[in-house]
Amino acid sequence: MHCGFCTAACPTYRLLGDERDGPRGRIYLIKQVLEGEAPTASTQIRLDRCLTCRSCETACPSGVAYGRLLDIGRQVVEEKVGRPWLDKSFRLLLRTVLPYRRRFGAVLALARGLKPVLPSRLQAKLPAASPAGAWPPLRHARRVILLQGCVQPALAPDINPATARVLDRLGISAVVAPEAGCCGALSQHLSAQDEALDFARRNVDAWWPLLESGAEAVVVNASGCGAMVKEYGHLLRRDPAYADKAARVGALAKDIVEVLAAENLDGLAVEPRTVAFHSPCTLQHGQKLNGVTESVLRRLGFDLAPVADAHLCCGSAGTYSLLQPRLSQQLLEQKLAALEAGQPECIATANIGCLTHLQSGAARPVRHWIELLDSAWNQR
Template sequence: MQTNFTADQLRDSATARSNEILRSCVHCGFCTATCPTYQVLGDELDSPRGRIYLIKDMLEQGRPADEKTVKHIDRCLSCLSCMTTCPSGVHYMHLVDHAREYIEATYKRPFSDRAIRWMLARVLPYPMRFRLALLGAKLVRPLAHVLPDARLRAMVALAPKTIPPVSRNDDAQVFPATAPRRMRVALMTGCAQRALNTDINDATIRLLRRLGCDVVVTKGQGCCGALTHHMGKTGESHRSAAANIRAWGAEIAGEGLDAIVINTSGCGTTVKDYGHMFREDALADQAAQISALALDVSQLLERLEMPDGAPKGLRVAYHAACSLQHGQKVKTAPKDLLKRAGFEVVEPADSHLCCGSAGTYNIMQPEISAQLKARKVQTLEAGKPDIIAAGNIGCMMQIGSGTGIPVVHTVELLDWAMGGPKPAALTS
């Protein structure tokens, strides 16, 4: 694609990076075939190619974002299926992230939009605030139908019926290996996951200890920054990310780390991009080191060569989270591990398509999200599974709200297969 940025514009590193990405696009349109929003809405401007044209025009002209551009960028899930499909290697993630930052800086949203986005940014990344919000949502649920905004109704509907107790395993500490030590790893405990499902981190710690890992929960770590990053709130997202970089950097400089393990794939995609996010910052070298050490839990378990298990007689439908299969290019590891543990694994049709969760998307775009959820649940249930497994808490909550089949994290099943407790979702 031909671009016409001025020399002054290209002195800005974000614009220079977007220029590189735009020039790599050859207009082929392959991305439209796998874009969930294009399939649902049928509008070229709701495809990656259409959004690329809108972003190019906005950035080249150097004009404030307009309502039309914002509408179509907001409808993007950032599922990154287009990056998997693209034969030219267009790095759409960095482009749309820049566009969102530009929109945040130049466009004044309606008051209701600003209020909801402010609330989400102040609540979701903070586990205790999130817990209080979930309690409030439970109280409001009987009256949800009278709420004036569909986004508020969606927010209430997504709140779980039960809120798990606070887990002390999320506090800063070291869990020593219970088998001969092979690695020393830091576990990212996350933010929303700590409020929604504490069993995931507990299962991860048990499993890694059995496989010879000292598991470190570092003091000072917190939200990865993804939630605010995808809202274009770069200052907030970078503050969260910088806290993690410093916390893990101190641990590396101390007793050292062999890996930073992440069991929420949406977080993993962001942490693996810290090197790019901080490329011009004083933390650049540390950020690059953190990104190089970051692994999805399934990647680490493959390296640890988890032993085979006896057949379980259970059929598991594996949902591939977009952030894992497209964002991190981790596609076979979770399925291979489940099979090795003794589960029968089935995949849904169109497994590359998003479930509609996408961070806060199911709140901000509830109608489109609901259509994507219905499609995903239908394809998962078609395999007649006993269990649905996924590697991302957002996907688990989204799919779980649309099916009666138990939805559990992949690591919970693997922990159970190796002698851990039966996942709570399978006992109720």
């Protein structure tokens, strides 16, 4: 198929206007490499510029699994082309720090202390420290496992407790497995796929006893992590020791909005408040949950401001904002203009990366939508 619907939906093609910076061109480059043509640094740059937003997958009438093709292509090109030592070292640093809660928390605390002397671009990316609220007691027969995440507890400590409080109000207790860690998405998209599989195996091992004892789902409130966990069955399909367990974990993984959408929300409406919702790419294109959060928010009484080009990426895309700052900033400015055009009281989203990125330039507060709901319920 060469219809070009994917190209029209691609944020980097819209910015750069080059076929090689769109999904159709990138697939052609990957095809050339897999057929034996030697890749170049230019090939790698084109693949690096991809946000992995997967908007092209939503637009594609043929159901091409572009994200999986890109992972294959990036890995092969990485092995054949290599990288300059500075770029390689920076990527290794990201993989060494970001997926580990304690390491990242320590680095974030240090960065906040040094904020006055940091470049303005980095200062804007540092959210102010905030406290974590109380976690409700485990008092319900219904239980779910909650993924804590790696950077989220440090960047926005109350998202996880707020999620647990919302679930508690619905008669569901959220439990965590201390041994679980990063979902592996960061390593996967930085072409460290063996490392990503190790993270996946660790989480399967940590969650399995809880699933066996009756937990009904693995709930994720960061849509980027949710998209990755739902892929565990595919990623570990060739591992005889983990294939079946990973498939079950992936099948039981749910974004928090999927849980709320299935519950009776009668009598839980909040005072009307105008919110602009940014649907992360990993929610609408990765997990195919476009419009679900918006529907739940409307059911609960929120007024949603219109957002032009809501299918387009904000430019966060995991580590993309650090590795491709110029393109990321352009996308951020476009997204904020669309979100703020309706004069909302605040901006809401469903992924910690998007939240932090939007906060760096927004004129209005940016929060996880589950925090908005928790706060509204507590004010009733």
